[in-house]
Amino acid sequence: MYDPDDGPHHRREAVSPEAGIDEHQIEGALRPRALDEFVGQERVREQLSLVLDSARRRGRAPDHILMSGGPGLGKTTLAMIIAAELGAPLRITSGPAIERSGDLAAVLSTLQEGEVLFLDEIHRMARPAEEMLYVAMEDFRVDVVVGKGPGATAIPLDIAPFTLVGATTRAGMLPAPLRDRFGFTAHMDFYTPEELERILHRSAGLLGAPLDDDAAREIAGRSRGTPRIANRLLRRVRDYAEVRGGGAMDLENARAALDLYEVDALGLDRLDRAILDVLLHRFRGGPVGLSTLAVSVGEEAETVEVVAEPFLVRSGFLARTPRGRVATPMAWQHMGLTPPPDAAFGAAAAAGGGAPASP
Numbered sequence: 001m002y003d004p005d006d007g008p009h010h011r012r013e014a015v016s017p018e019a020g021i022d023e024h025q026i027e028g029a030l031r032p033r034a035l036d037e038f039v040g041q042e043r044v045r046e047q048l049s050l051v052l053d054s055a056r057r058r059g060r061a062p063d064h065i066l067m068s069g070g071p072g073l074g075k076t077t078l079a080m081i082i083a084a085e086l087g088a089p090l091r092i093t094s095g096p097a098i099e100r101s102g103d104l105a106a107v108l109s110t111l112q113e114g115e116v117l118f119l120d121e122i123h124r125m126a127r128p129a130e131e132m133l134y135v136a137m138e139d140f141r142v143d144v145v146v147g148k149g150p151g152a153t154a155i156p157l158d159i160a161p162f163t164l165v166g167a168t169t170r171a172g173m174l175p176a177p178l179r180d181r182f183g184f185t186a187h188m189d190f191y192t193p194e195e196l197e198r199i200l201h202r203s204a205g206l207l208g209a210p211l212d213d214d215a216a217r218e219i220a221g222r223s224r225g226t227p228r229i230a231n232r233l234l235r236r237v238r239d240y241a242e243v244r245g246g247g248a249m250d251l252e253n254a255r256a257a258l259d260l261y262e263v264d265a266l267g268l269d270r271l272d273r274a275i276l277d278v279l280l281h282r283f284r285g286g287p288v289g290l291s292t293l294a295v296s297v298g299e300e301a302e303t304v305e306v307v308a309e310p311f312l313v314r315s316g317f318l319a320r321t322p323r324g325r326v327a328t329p330m331a332w333q334h335m336g337l338t339p340p341p342d343a344a345f346g347a348a349a350a351a352g353g354g355a356p357a358s359p
């Protein structure tokens, strides 16, 4: 998936900042370890702290928890915090790693009592495994099928009570029976610029590189509401400051670094601008279907839909309409273009100034 210096396979272990020189290890080192270090997402934090407190009081494993939200908003971090707050071991796996129900049975049957199982990208798990998971979540049991064809028998196997923490960027793709088995869904939203500033100052402190307030504001404003992006841009600013900028993480170096890495003043990156560029130049502002748009920018439809679109829609550059994706007057303006009179949200809409509501 599009995310230049991140990969789900590389960010599993947290390390101390001093220990790692590797970028992915640094990302792990920047993760908050406790709920009260976790910045923003006030409602989710409050809901979660209630669920965890009550589980601790009763001395029982808490209900299964589903987290939904875009990439880099802190789902893995929260799963780690949940395990740490419960003092429970954490097992991490992901939907794509579970290709057969046997893969899931192997994980479930070796869980310890109270263990937290983090299942990232849960919507990408194989169907037969999903059914096994329903039973495991509800009855703490797996039915292991022995043999094939008419002679196959299901042997029920009790497993230790555990807490499933599922994460998905696409809650709508989860089958209802699976969604209903979670006791609580944490909806993760984009972060405000102020929250990102706090995250940046915290991360800069951990990296041992003090950050000026106006530099933090500049980076936060270009981070697409996403902590992972904020931390990544911070590292680019730090590199620039160290190599070319005399060491200071100030506004001038922040701007120069972010311009160098083609992150524009509103946080649009290369993929965002490629989408707008294609939409405006090739499709006269749309409407255009998601898959056509994705092919035109050389990305998978899911990447466009999950990584780029939510930010573009929320920032008022793009609208989803029943006939396809449409550029708003703001998109034309931001790309320095005048909409043709027949554009879907062209001159007339621009004169009214309104961005269309997305359904």
Ligand SMILES: Nc1ncnc2c1ncn2[C@@H]1O[C@H](COP(=O)(O)OP(=O)(O)OP(=O)(O)O)[C@@H](O)[C@H]1O
Pocket (backbone or CB within 6 Å): 008, 011, 027, 028, 030, 031, 032, 037, 038, 039, 040, 070, 071, 072, 073, 074, 075, 076, 077, 078, 120, 199, 227, 228, 231
């Ligand atoms: N609320 C927060 N406060 C401070 N730092 C955060 C917060 N949320 C995320 N981060 C930082 O952002 C980085 C990315 O977070 P994380 O890996 O948890 O995102 P994610 O939602 O699991 O992403 P994905 O869905 O792509 O796996 C982490 O290194 C962490 O340091």
